[in-house]
Amino acid sequence: MKLIRVRDYEDMSRKVANIIGAHIILKPTTVLGLATGTTPIGTYQRLIKGYEDGDLDFSQVRSYNLDEYRGLTHEDPQSYHYFMNDQLFNHVNIDPSNVHVPDGANPDADAACSEYDRMVEEAGYCDLQLLGIGRNGHIGFNEPDEVFSKGTHCVDLTQSTIEANARLFEREEDVPRQAYTMGTQTIMNARLIVMAVTGENKAQALHDMCYGPVTPQCPASILQLHPNVIVVADEAALSLCK
Numbered sequence: 001m002k003l004i005r006v007r008d009y010e011d012m013s014r015k016v017a018n019i020i021g022a023h024i025i026l027k028p029t030t031v032l033g034l035a036t037g038t039t040p041i042g043t044y045q046r047l048i049k050g051y052e053d054g055d056l057d058f059s060q061v062r063s064y065n066l067d068e069y070r071g072l073t074h075e076d077p078q079s080y081h082y083f084m085n086d087q088l089f090n091h092v093n094i095d096p097s098n099v100h101v102p103d104g105a106n107p108d109a110d111a112a113c114s115e116y117d118r119m120v121e122e123a124g125y126c127d128l129q130l131l132g133i134g135r136n137g138h139i140g141f142n143e144p145d146e147v148f149s150k151g152t153h154c155v156d157l158t159q160s161t162i163e164a165n166a167r168l169f170e171r172e173e174d175v176p177r178q179a180y181t182m183g184t185q186t187i188m189n190a191r192l193i194v195m196a197v198t199g200e201n202k203a204q205a206l207h208d209m210c211y212g213p214v215t216p217q218c219p220a221s222i223l224q225l226h227p228n229v230i231v232v233a234d235e236a237a238l239s240l241c242k
């Protein structure tokens with residue numbers, strides 16, 4: 001794992017956007033794996049700026065998001081698809097037909113997940129996968145478990161994830177209890193993984209990811225086995241990594 005130490009969220013956002021931007025410049029047909037949540041918002045703002053400044057061209061980029069709540073359509077303002085449109089896709093020249101998010105509106109979980117796996121595989125998997133980490137070590141919605149997941153699958157969200165995500169909903173009861181997520185094997189198939197982490201509340205998860213045993217109890221720990229991971233983290237997140 002390569003570690004890039006940053007000062008704070010702004011610094012992290014700039015550096016992660018520079019890594020993604022450089023990748024797109026070097027390979028205009030980049031297949032991006034993208035995440036939602038608070039972590040990548042600043043990165044997406046910088047990517048939009050890169051597009052507006054004429055430095056970045058998304059016209060041939062394809063994107064595959066990590067996850068989506070089960071039961072939400074892509075027009076639902078709480079859906080991850082809506083979030084991505086709002087935070088990035090509506091503001092750059094990506095072709096909407098090149099944007100992929102698991103179909104949360106498909107109640108047939110097996111069909112929705114196998115269709116998503118087929119699409120990611122057909123794209124040759126991601127060139128660059130952007131990840132955030134949950135406080136319990138989850139990546140995508142791969143929660144602590146007895147085994148590492150493989151392909152896209154339907155998960156029951158843990159109480160800690162429901163509570164963490166409740167800030168984006170009016171009431172905790174409104175947070176969907178299930179999601180479709182790319183599996184850890186699919187994430188590991190990406191050629192480059194960029195993990196962005198800031199804040200003290202992620203310090204334990206980051207420590208366990210880098211120095212703990214490789215175990216599905218901390219899904220992110222599997223990244224220790226990937227040959228090409230860049231961790232971009234601030235001092236608060238690194239506070240337990242002495």
Ligand code: F6R
Binds near residue numbers: 138
């Ligand atoms: C979201 C996702 C999640 C988040 C993680 C961190 O697509 O994959 O694993 O990356 O929950 O979320 P934030 O960035 O909100 O702290």
